[in-house]
Amino acid sequence: MATRLDQIGLKHHFVVAGDYNLVLLDQLLLNENVKQVYCCNELNCGFAAEGYARAHGAAACVVTYTVGALSAFNALASAYAESLPVILISGSPNTNDLGAYHLLHHTLGTLNFRYQLEMARHITCEAVAVTHPEEAPYLIDKAIRAAFRNRKPVYIEIPCNLSGALCSAPGPRASLLDLPESDPVSLAAAVDAATAVLRKAVRPMLLAGPRLRSYGGVEAFRDLAEAVGCGVAVMPSAKGFFPEEHEQYVGVYLGSVSSPGCSALVESADAVLAAGPIFNDYTTVGWTSQPAVSKTIHVDPDRVHVAGVTYNDVFLNDFLAALAEAAKKNPRNGTTLLEFRRTQLESALPPTADQDAPLTRAEMCRQVQDVIDPNTTLIVETGDSWFNGFNMALPDGARFEIEMQYGHIGWSVPATFGYAVAAPDRRIVLMVGDGSFQLTAQEVCQMVRLKLPVIIFLVNNRGYTIEVEIHDGPYNNIKNWDYAGIMAVFSSSDGDGRGFRATTGKELAAAIQEAVAHETGPTLIECTIDRDDCTKQLMEWGPGLPQLTDELLRVLSCPAPWTVQQIRLDGAAWRPR
Numbered sequence: 001m002a003t004r005l006d007q008i009g010l011k012h013h014f015v016v017a018g019d020y021n022l023v024l025l026d027q028l029l030l031n032e033n034v035k036q037v038y039c040c041n042e043l044n045c046g047f048a049a050e051g052y053a054r055a056h057g058a059a060a061c062v063v064t065y066t067v068g069a070l071s072a073f074n075a076l077a078s079a080y081a082e083s084l085p086v087i088l089i090s091g092s093p094n095t096n097d098l099g100a101y102h103l104l105h106h107t108l109g110t111l112n113f114r115y116q117l118e119m120a121r122h123i124t125c126e127a128v129a130v131t132h133p134e135e136a137p138y139l140i141d142k143a144i145r146a147a148f149r150n151r152k153p154v155y156i157e158i159p160c161n162l163s164g165a166l167c168s169a170p171g172p173r174a175s176l177l178d179l180p181e182s183d184p185v186s187l188a189a190a191v192d193a194a195t196a197v198l199r200k201a202v203r204p205m206l207l208a209g210p211r212l213r214s215y216g217g218v219e220a221f222r223d224l225a226e227a228v229g230c231g232v233a234v235m236p237s238a239k240g241f242f243p244e245e246h247e248q249y250v251g252v253y254l255g256s257v258s259s260p261g262c263s264a265l266v267e268s269a270d271a272v273l274a275a276g277p278i279f280n281d282y283t284t285v286g287w288t289s290q291p292a293v294s295k296t297i298h299v300d301p302d303r304v305h306v307a308g309v310t311y312n313d314v315f316l317n318d319f320l321a322a323l324a325e326a327a328k329k330n331p332r333n334g335t336t337l338l339e340f341r342r343t344q345l346e347s348a349l350p351p352t353a354d355q356d357a358p359l360t361r362a363e364m365c366r367q368v369q370d371v372i373d374p375n376t377t378l379i380v381e382t383g384d385s386w387f388n389g390f391n392m393a394l395p396d397g398a399r400f401e402i403e404m405q406y407g408h409i410g411w412s413v414p415a416t417f418g419y420a421v422a423a424p425d426r427r428i429v430l431m432v433g434d435g436s437f438q439l440t441a442q443e444v445c446q447m448v449r450l451k452l453p454v455i456i457f458l459v460n461n462r463g464y465t466i467e468v469e470i471h472d473g474p475y476n477n478i479k480n481w482d483y484a485g486i487m488a489v490f491s492s493s494d495g496d497g498r499g500f501r502a503t504t505g506k507e508l509a510a511a512i513q514e515a516v517a518h519e520t521g522p523t524l525i526e527c528t529i530d531r532d533d534c535t536k537q538l539m540e541w542g543p544g545l546p547q548l549t550d551e552l553l554r555v556l557s558c559p560a561p562w563t564v565q566q567i568r569l570d571g572a573a574w575r576p577r
């Protein structure tokens with residue numbers, strides 16, 4: 001296992017120790033090329049690996065049986081949704097325990113020791129359990145190969161008593177990392193069809209989707225854009241996959257809450273090539289906006305849909321590269337760009353607020369924007385931080401991370417930790433809301449431990465503001481914390497994390513100055529803003545999402561025939577129509 005993790009290029013793996021994995025951890029420690037990084041809990045450990053995979057391409061984490069692994073599963077599901085190859089390794093009962101009728105701690109208290117493997121199958125593309133030392137090299141390779149091919153997580157279970165057993169040495173890594181090749185006939189046909197559509201189009205557009213990076217298409221997409229010469233928009237989770245300073249860049253496409261001028265271009269285009277998109281309820285703003293299917297060349301990771309025909313076994317990277325070669329510049333393709341430039345007002349810089357007035361969201365964003373340089377990775381958590389992030393300008397080289405498909409609040413703190421471990425030379429900036437932070441806050445202590453100079457903007461708006469906009473109630477209020485004060489707790493006597501609270505623009509500017517200069521640990525800046533001070537995109541996007549409104553209750557399927565009257569929880573009688 002250690003040799004393979006090393007050979008696939010990992011420099012670290014993330015760990016929470018437990019008595020089902022201790023011998024395995026000893027074995028992994030023997031390979032000094034792959035360092036062990038410790039986490040506070042297994043959910044965070046999984047998310048740290050997820051964040052590491054974003055920066056490094058792949059990641060591994062090691063946990064103990066059931067009590068550990070079941071927590072890590074949530075993060076593994078995130079890696080599935082976000083298409084990241086994360087390898088989850090769990091210790092497991094000794095191979096003789098079942099036959100010996102041994103009931104074991106950390107389990108359900110039954111003799112079923114298979115449930116964890118069965119559960120893992122639903123959230124991985126390959127789940128294996130080693131049951132004999134000689135099977136280990138084969139099964140480990142099988143899982144790792146699947147993770148790289150599918151860009152999805154995998155699960156490997158290793159019993160305690162086999163963790164130190166001898167097995168045959170692994171050979172050279174051979175084809176472990178190879179991606180499958182497209183079917184050449186299908187690929188050529190798909191490229192022909194797409195070329196014909198693009199050639200005919202008067203107002204073509206390119207749209208970058210979240211799967212573009214996972215499936216290795218970022219460079220080919222840029223080549224294609226330059227070959228076609230048309231406008232290029234990005235979906236929110238693909239922000240940063242096409243340079244924002246590029247002359248063809250037109251902004252973030254998110255239906256009615258897109259960046260200025262962008263949705264009109266995408267929706268009026270006569271051909272849209274969408275590379276690795278995910279159109280879900282969030283990204284279509286509650287199914288209100290999506291480029292017309294009949295006009296979309298839809299490029300999935302392993303197939304392409306063009307003009308009503310699906311070309312299977314055509315891989316995204318191969319397709320984009322081949323199409324870039326084939327596409328000729330259409331002189332009219334610049335039309336949309338020209339229009340876009342005409343519609344753009346001189347983008348005025350947001351005005352600087354009165355520096356002694358209570359801090360506002362707009363002033364906070366204005367100052368965060370100044371921190372983002374070409375070496376920055378901006379990581380944004382689910383919440384209004386998403387929209388704050390979409391609005392930030394990324395200079396060339398800056399990167400952007402978001403977990404918009406899975407949307408697990410609390411993801412960002414451990415994922416930022418993992419990302420920072422993988423990319424120690426980048427400036428890592430996190431924007432996270434108070435509610436999200438409360439889920440996984442303790443992982444900040446690991447940033448302190450490893451002296452990672454992450455800058456955390458903790459947006460304290462005293463609640464779940466995104467939920468307030470979707471559907472409000474008392475459940476959206478949360479207990480306030482002394483967020484800035486928590487840094488002293490995490491630093492204790494052997495760390496150097498710093499915490500500041502900013503209630504005005506002046507305090508924020510002073511805190512940012514300290515944070516940028518602080519190199520021996522993280523800095524958390526608690527930005528206190530009003531509970532209702534949110535982006536205007538959130539105000540429009542939130543109410544657009546489908547929820548259980550009275551109207552939806554009425555369109556529920558017919559009640560069962562024996563139902564005469566149903567009582568709603570609020571006491572009002574509801575009669576079937």
Ligand code: DPX
Binds near residue numbers: 463466467
């Ligand atoms: C929830 C969300 O404070 O950000 O900007 O105030 O909204 P904002 P916060 O971090 O609050 C986040 C909160 C409760 N979503 O508004 S987005 C539901 C939810 C989720 N993930 C998990 N549990 C609940 N997305 C794990």
Ligand code: MG
Binds near residue numbers: 435460463464465
């Ligand atoms: Mg909040």
